[in-house]
Amino acid sequence: MTTQPSRRSLLKAAVTMGAGAAVLPALPAALSSAAALKHPGLLHTQADFDRMRAQVNAGSQPWKAGWDKLVANGRSKSTWKPRPLETVVRGGTGANHVQLAIDVAAAYQNALRWKISGEKAHGDAARDTLNAWSAALKAVTGNADRFLAAGIQGWQLANVGEIMRGYPGFDLDRFKKMMLTVFYPLNDQFLKGHNDACITNYWANWDLCSMASILAIGVLCDDQAKVGQAVEYFKHGKGNGAIMNAVPFLHPGGLGQWQESGRDQGHSSLGIGLMGVLCEMAWNQGIDLYGYADNRFMKGAQYVAKYNLGETVPFTTYKWGTGQKCAPREQTEASTAGRGANDPIWAVLYNHYGVRRGLAVPYLEAYSKRVAPEGGGGDYGGAKYDHLGFGALTFTRATATSGGGGGLLPTGVSRTFESVNYPKAYIQATGRIGATALTLRIVPGLSDAKGYSFVDSEGRYLRHKDFLVRFDTNDGTALFKRDTTFHARPGTADGSVRLESVNYPGRFIRHRDNVLRLDKAEDTTLFRADSSFRPAT
Known part of the structure; x- marks a missing residue:
């Protein structure tokens, strides 16, 4: 006797075949080795750029305010001249990594201006900056901080390269080679060896910048294995950047204690920002890390936002090992050091959880409004280039004030x-x-x-x-x-x-x-x- 398929199973198969028209990405448990990577597919998709352009041209807020912030930044000028180095040093004698960080910020900001305005001069400035660095850079070195430079500037550079993919005169092959031979080996080395230290010695942000760089390089270079490496580490890694270690304790009220909360709030916010970058890039490839383990990251981000907004949060004593021999340490309360900083990291989080997913995230929403419109590199002090920024411009989605959906209902x-x-x-x-x-x-x-x-x-x-x-x-x-x-x-x-x-x-x-x-x-x-x-x- 032949079993006939149900109407529901036939419908499911038909819908799956037609899913390519969906606006939001599919959410497989893991990236299939046969799946094609999407381009542009890191922090911003082409649909994102289309939205930015339409909203800025219409003068809609907060996109226009975000655009004005971008235009006012001196690094977004089309006359920018890069200062490439053969060797970048972070930590110890001869540190010069900020020179790379500044040029990366300038390349990103000019790339944004080109994608939104269509002005060729800005596209040329972004292209020339990337080409200058890929022609010159041979090594990233220094003390242990070299891993931070390779991670933070690694994921940022890969994002700019992804935006500029296909631009006339951009040497994508040489740029990929730089990312694969200069940045990826340090990212990979850190996640696998942690600089020969105890696995818990390094804080969450060290793992997270390396994970973000590996994922970004994987997409840029169409390397499924690298994307899978970053996703696997996020879910099951042993270091503090893996989600179950980054948010080690859950508390009532939908709060998750962040791993660096007892250290200081500047590094807590850095880690939240880096995990947001990782999750958004994965999302644009159809991988839902945002929602993994029952929205565990959302709970950690809410915790950090609430405490930095001046409210109290519960704290479970945090114990870990340091150095090569895992010497025991512990923290008994959330640190007040650096509390209340206004880093440009909150727009992407609120617009995912609060708008895209429609979840109640009052602390993410409050912080996003507090720092709006977000600036970028150069707007927050001479050496603060950990975040690309401009989230009001790049991540804001339909809200009650901007309309949305089909126009008959507000969204958000x-x-x-x-x-x-x-x-x-x-x-x-x-x-x-x-x-x-x-x-x-x-x-x-x-x-x-x-x-x-x-x-x-x-x-x-x-x-x-x-x-x-x-x-x-x-x-x-x-x-x-x-x-x-x-x-x-x-x-x-x-x-x-x-x-x-x-x-x-x-x-x-x-x-x-x-x-x-x-x-x-x-x-x-x-x-x-x-x-x-x-x-x-």
């Missing part, structure tokens, strides 16, 4: 949904309408940014399954994304909307016998009223 805000023809009856978590109002966060549609998805306080998405409405946790599949995405159509009352399924066009969410269903549209007054809901604060 929370609303209840009241039935138009049954006043005081609201969409509920049970898949019914009733007197208890359920607050839902409105986010751009998971499979179509012109549509909408709706998320409850537990992070579950409103979706249809077998034509009934329910709430489920995101499983990362293309089918789930389409089941949770709806196009908004005008409802029967002013300000009301009807929600049409993306993967079942012509079917709308409606209530029937108080149960929420996905029913085929009928040309009747009753159906139109049953399928109309009024969003309200």
Whole structure:
């Protein structure tokens, strides 16, 4: 007897085949060795650049304020002249690494200006800076800090190279060779050997900059193994940069203690910024590190943000070993050193967790607003080039003030949904309408940014399954994304909307016998009223 495939399995296969049109990347557990890497596919995709350009040209905020910040930075001028070195030294006698850091910032800022404005002079400046360094640089050296230079400037350089891929006159092959022979060996050496020290001797940010550089170089060079190396270390590495060690303790209130919190807040923020970079680059390759281990990174970032906003946080005594023999050390409270710094690291985090995912992240949101619009290298002091910055310009997605989705609903805000023809009856978590109002966060549609998805306080998405409405946790599949995405159509009352399924066009969410269903549209007054809901604060 032949078993016939179910309608659901056939639909899932069809949707998977058509998933290439999805706005957000697929979220496989690990990157398939057969999967093609996406370009540009590090911190910014082409869709990101298109959004930046459109919003800046329209004068929309906060993109325009971010653009003005970029233009005002002296390193973004098209007249920039690089100062390449044959040997970069960080730590010890003859340190000169800031010279590299400044030129990398200038190359990035000019690359951004070219991608957004189209001005060739800025593209030429970015290209010439990269070409000058790839022609000159032979080594990164110094004391142990050489690993920091290879990590931080490694991931930054790879990002600029990725942006400039295909630009006339850019020597991509020579640039790749530099990244593979000068930067990657130090990144790899550190993660595998930790400078011959105890595995816990080095703080989280040392691992994280090396991981970010390896992942970025892997994408730039179309090297799946390197991307996989960084992802594997994030999930299962032994050093302090791996997620379970970077956030070693969880606390009530959705907080995760950051590994460097007892050290000082400047390095805690550095680590948060580096992990944000790593997660965003992975996300743009279809790998969800942001959500790994039940959003553990989000909890760590919320913890650091809350404490640096001046609030108190719980602290579990942190013990570790130092030096080559793992001499025991411990910390008993969060350090106040460097507390409250305004580093340009928060926009990417808020726009992922709060806007892209629609989760409640009040401390990330507050910090993102506090430092907006973020500047970049050169805006935060003479030697502060750890972050590329300009997050308001590059990472801001649709919000309530900017519109979003299909235009009928704001995104990045929370609303209840009241039935138009049954006043005081609201969409509920049970898949019914009733007197208890359920607050839902409105986010751009998971499979179509012109549509909408709706998320409850537990992070579950409103979706249809077998034509009934329910709430489920995101499983990362293309089918789930389409089941949770709806196009908004005008409802029967002013300000009301009807929600049409993306993967079942012509079917709308409606209530029937108080149960929420996905029913085929009928040309009747009753159906139109049953399928109309009024969003309200």
